[in-house]
Amino acid sequence: MEKKNPDLCKVDNTLHILIGKWKPLIIMHLMFGGTKRFSDLQRALTGITTKTLTTQLRELEEQEIILRVVYPVVPPRVEYSITEYGMTLQPVLHLMHEWGNAHLERQLNKDQSTFNNNQ
Amino acid sequence: MEKKNPDLCKVDNTLHILIGKWKPLIIMHLMFGGTKRFSDLQRALTGITTKTLTTQLRELEEQEIILRVVYPVVPPRVEYSITEYGMTLQPVLHLMHEWGNAHLERQLNKDQSTFNNNQ
DNA sequence: CAGAATCCCTCGTGATACTG
């Protein structure tokens, strides 16, 4: 019973956190796969470069979605994990996942009917 | 009870629709404000250029989130409205709005405590 | 009125090489 005024739209605040080619995947990995090291993540996200992984992780850390823990050992050991606050994103991501999945199937059906029409 | 595998993450499908500097606002305007003409939207979205508005509208139309109706009159009259399918985004946007709003307040509180600590 | 056309510039991401 509010939000009549689109100028008060706060969707962009959430979008800003999620925008980044690998961010949703990173969050999902830490959210469901638990704590992971830098190299674990890089292995999981096939194709990502160290530079890009670093910046995406730093941005998520800055937003307090993930936690970065550095162990002062040689060789270096850095562990990333989801924060309690980051976990609050779960319902949002879940819904986006559901809608995205439905959207994908819709696209496939459309292609299918196009295919049939062209027979 | 599924979605254990982040590789199956479909969040990006939803993100893809929403990404675009003005898209959430455009959707909200049509979703809650009803049918609008091109110039109405341009007036509502202060700062957007005709070029950008055009491309964002075309992309949303291509995804069938909005409908574009051209009336063959002089001067031209084009009306944009949300589709039934576009309306299915409402729960998603609502949740993103809620989370974004909470996130914003969290940021403000953080700044506030920083302010206090610096006193 | 509702764009189309053009030019321009920033930003995100990738490729590659190097380091404590």
Add this chain to the structure above:
DNA sequence: CAGTATCACGAGGGATTCTG
């Protein structure tokens, strides 16, 4: 191992001008 440092490039969006 976990990055940092450079270079490069394509895409998204803005400014401006023009048109049926």
